[in-house]
Amino acid sequence: MKEFNSVDDILDFAIINEQQAVDFYKALALRTNNEDMRQTFEKFAVEEIGHKAKLTKIKEEKIFTAGKEVIQDLKLSDYVDYVKPSDDMSYQDALILAMKREKSAFKLYINLATKTQNKGLQDLFLQLAQEESKHKLMFEIEYDEVILKEN
Numbered sequence: 001m002k003e004f005n006s007v008d009d010i011l012d013f014a015i016i017n018e019q020q021a022v023d024f025y026k027a028l029a030l031r032t033n034n035e036d037m038r039q040t041f042e043k044f045a046v047e048e049i050g051h052k053a054k055l056t057k058i059k060e061e062k063i064f065t066a067g068k069e070v071i072q073d074l075k076l077s078d079y080v081d082y083v084k085p086s087d088d089m090s091y092q093d094a095l096i097l098a099m100k101r102e103k104s105a106f107k108l109y110i111n112l113a114t115k116t117q118n119k120g121l122q123d124l125f126l127q128l129a130q131e132e133s134k135h136k137l138m139f140e141i142e143y144d145e146v147i148l149k150e151n
Contacts, residue, residue, distance in 0.1 A: 007059075007116075007118060007121065008059060010112060010116065010121065011055050011056075011058060011059040012059070014055050014108075014109075014112065014125075014128075015052055015055045015056055015059070017105065017108060018048050018049075018051045018052035018055065019048075019052055021044075021045075021048040021051075021101065021105060022045050022048045022049055022052065024098075024101060025041045025042070025044045025045035025048060025098075026041070026042075026045045028041045028089075028094050028097075028098065029041035029042045029045065031086070031089060031094070032091065032094060033091075034091055037091065037094070037095075037142070040138070040142070041098075044098075044135055047131070047135070051128055051131065054124075055124075058124065091146070091147070092143070092147045095139050095142060095143045095146075095147065096143070098135075098139045099136055099139045099140060099143070102132050102133070102135045102136035102139065103136055105128075105129075105132040105135075106129050106132040106133050106136065109125040109126070109128045109129035109132060110125070110126070110129045112125045113125035113126045113129065
């Protein structure tokens with residue numbers, strides 16, 4: 001069971017999650033032969049860097065102060081997709097994996113928002129959840145327009 005004892009613990013977890021997303025999208029960008037998708041993956045990596053920077057700034061500036069935050073049983077496996085991009089991954093598989101990761105990130109931020117009493121953190125996590133949801137929608141549209149049209 002994962003337990004966070006402070007706002008910093010929560011922010012550290014979210015920062016690590018965003019860095020993993022950056023690494024994921026950079027890896028996919030290097031592996032795809034589709035130029036449009038490469039640009040999309042690179043754009044998402046930049047957006048995830050922005051999420052990480054926002055969280056880091058909040059942590060460093062101590063914008064949020066709160067009493068002891070205890071958040072138990074986040075069920076981290078619900079938010080972690082252990083599938084790594086591979087050199088032989090198809091465009092379809094890359095899109096599916098990206099959709100799953102964005103869904104996991106969305107669920108993580110929604111859960112974090114419901115587990116903290118800090119209104120500022122709730123708003124931040126809900127904003128990040130909305131951004132992750134937009135990313136997922138973009139991948140779903142791409143999947144619909146490219147993959148489903150081919151089939």
